[in-house]
Amino acid sequence: MRVMMSGGGTGGHIYPALTIVRAMEQLGPCEILFVGTQQGLEADIIPKEGFRLELISVKGFERRLSWANIKNLCSTAGSVWRSMQLIREFKPDIVIGTGGYVCGPVLLAASLLGIPTMIQEQNVIPGITNRILARFVDKIAVGYQESVRYFSPGSQKKILVSGNPIRSEVMTATREEGVAALELSAQKRTVLISGGSRGARSINQAMLSVHRHFAGREDIQLLHVTGQSEYNNIVGNLKKYGIDEKNSGNIIIKPYLYNMPQALACCDLAIFRAGAIGLAELTARGIPAILVPYPYAAENHQEHNARAVEHSGAAVVIRDNELNGDKLIAVIERIMGNTAVLSDMAVASKALGRPEAAVEIARAAVNLAAGKHS
Ligand SMILES: CC(=O)N[C@H]1[C@@H](OP(=O)(O)OP(=O)(O)OC[C@H]2O[C@@H](n3ccc(=O)[nH]c3=O)[C@H](O)[C@@H]2O)O[C@H](CO)[C@@H](O)[C@@H]1O
CATH class of the missing domain: 3.40.50.2000 (Glycogen Phosphorylase B;)
Structure with missing residues (x-):
């Protein structure tokens, strides 16, 4: 054919x-x-x-x-x-x-x-x-x-x-593959941050505080995908705060992931925009999420996508104009600090997947x- x-x-x-x-x-x-x-x-x-x-x-x-x-x-x-x-x-x-x-x-x-x-x-x-x-x-x-x-x-x-x-790899990739491919620690739980295929400036900015808060933590690692255009800026800003991702032990910054299925396979919590395919991938794998819909998407369609996931209990939505580092840290700590919350959200997420x-x-x-x- x-x-x-x-x-x-x-x-x-x-x-x-x-x-x-x-x-x-x-x-x-x-x-x-x-x-x-x-x-x-x-x-x-x-x-x-x-x-x-x-x-x-x-x-x-x-x-x-x-x-x-x-x-x-x-x-x-x-x-x-x-x-x-x-x-x-x-x-x-x-x-x-x-x-x-x-x-x-x-x-x-x-x-x-x-x-x-x-x-x-x-x-x-x-x-x-x-x-x-x-x-x-x-x-x-x-x-x-x-x-x-x-x-x-x-x-x-x-x-x-x-x-x-x-993509079928989203379902077939394993946690072990993900940890190896992205050189993560198998012992730490992983938060994957991605602003969609072109990155998201507001998420990247808020993440600067999140990195400072979690730097050096033994229990959590942050895999932050900045988008190609913001990568140098974010890495440079982190250096100003004394954070060198190469030596931080729990912070990994990437401009773009060509192996996103592997990253999803080892991700315990996602911080995402609310693009429809990203959401389909998260729910197919049953990944709890903090969603920050892109406010300028045509007819605000990302917020509609995000609210559908939030209503089922699989996500917490933070509106872009309410996003800041402190708020993001508080929501991450609340979800990651309570395994029952995390697993309830994971079950709700999986139920939505197609x-x-x-x-x-x-x-x-x-x-x-x-x-x-x-
Ligand atoms: C700003 C805007 O209007 N964005 C739209 C765009 O989203 P956008 O392309 O940003 O987002 P989606 O979440 O729908 O899809 C992103 C895709 O790129 C992949 N990916 C992303 C980052 C990365 O580093 N590596 C990688 O492989 C994801 O795994 C996913 O497969 O199309 C979507 C589907 O029509 C819409 O819902 C979004 O509103």
Whole structure:
């Protein structure tokens, strides 16, 4: 089967795309081509994952009907044309989009050429590209039941509520592998801090106090993923406080983790933004979390994602404008200091997980390509 995948910008769109194609490969031999943009993280991640990537140039849309959007639509015509060329050359049996601007022209071109098409929406509140594409595509896989109502009535019959796809390594990685891969201590409990695929400045700032508070502790280690752009700044600031992560014994700072599944496998508590794929990974593994939703996400969708997890008892939400070092330290101490709280949160988290989502989406995609509608 020939599969064209498009999804880009952030990890939250790229990893679902990778997960879906890997699940499709498990169902039968596949020839895969990714289409992304130079500016998106896909330009870095997709070649590293061993897949071919073609680049096109695409402009973003505002989240409403506006003249700017109509103008953008015109300039997008060139990328639709380029996508059509790529489709004619590659001859896919199916074209799948997992969100981000790049999906717009690619999926539109596929739909115009009569190729079977599918989109996957990760968030409770669907992105603008997917809301527009919903009218054209054949199938829509969604991460949350709550998102169904945001699609037009005409699109609803195409929806499959599958949950969000997570990489199979997230489930198969073991604690021992994680400890070894990240050079952690097997004796200490691990707090994993990540602001999503591009990092989070407010979490990084609050973490400066958290590191000072926990530095040298025998029971807890902090694995802090800063995002590429903030790494030097955070390491430099810690040095000013006399903390050298290389000698601290319990503080590990990384710009980005290419082995996030291993980190999740040995993580006892996560401090995360509330991106949909990060949440799907945490809940699939049953990891308790402190969530700080990104306040500028379109239509505040991260807070909706986070509250859904908090309501089930799996997370504590701190709003970005209320976040500071003291507050974060207090919540970490409260959760880590009480094993009953930690294990109740872990059970609640596990109950939310949908580790089978990728296989369900892959089956639907294969059926669609074969002309069967599931
Ligand atoms: C600012 C913004 O609008 N972010 C959006 C983006 O999130 P973003 O890409 O930041 O976050 P997600 O949590 O959804 O996904 C991140 C993915 O990157 C991986 N990862 C992250 C950091 C790292 O060092 N290594 C690594 O592998 C995670 O394991 C996960 O698979 O897409 C999500 C899914 O549409 C949305 O819910 C988010 O709101």
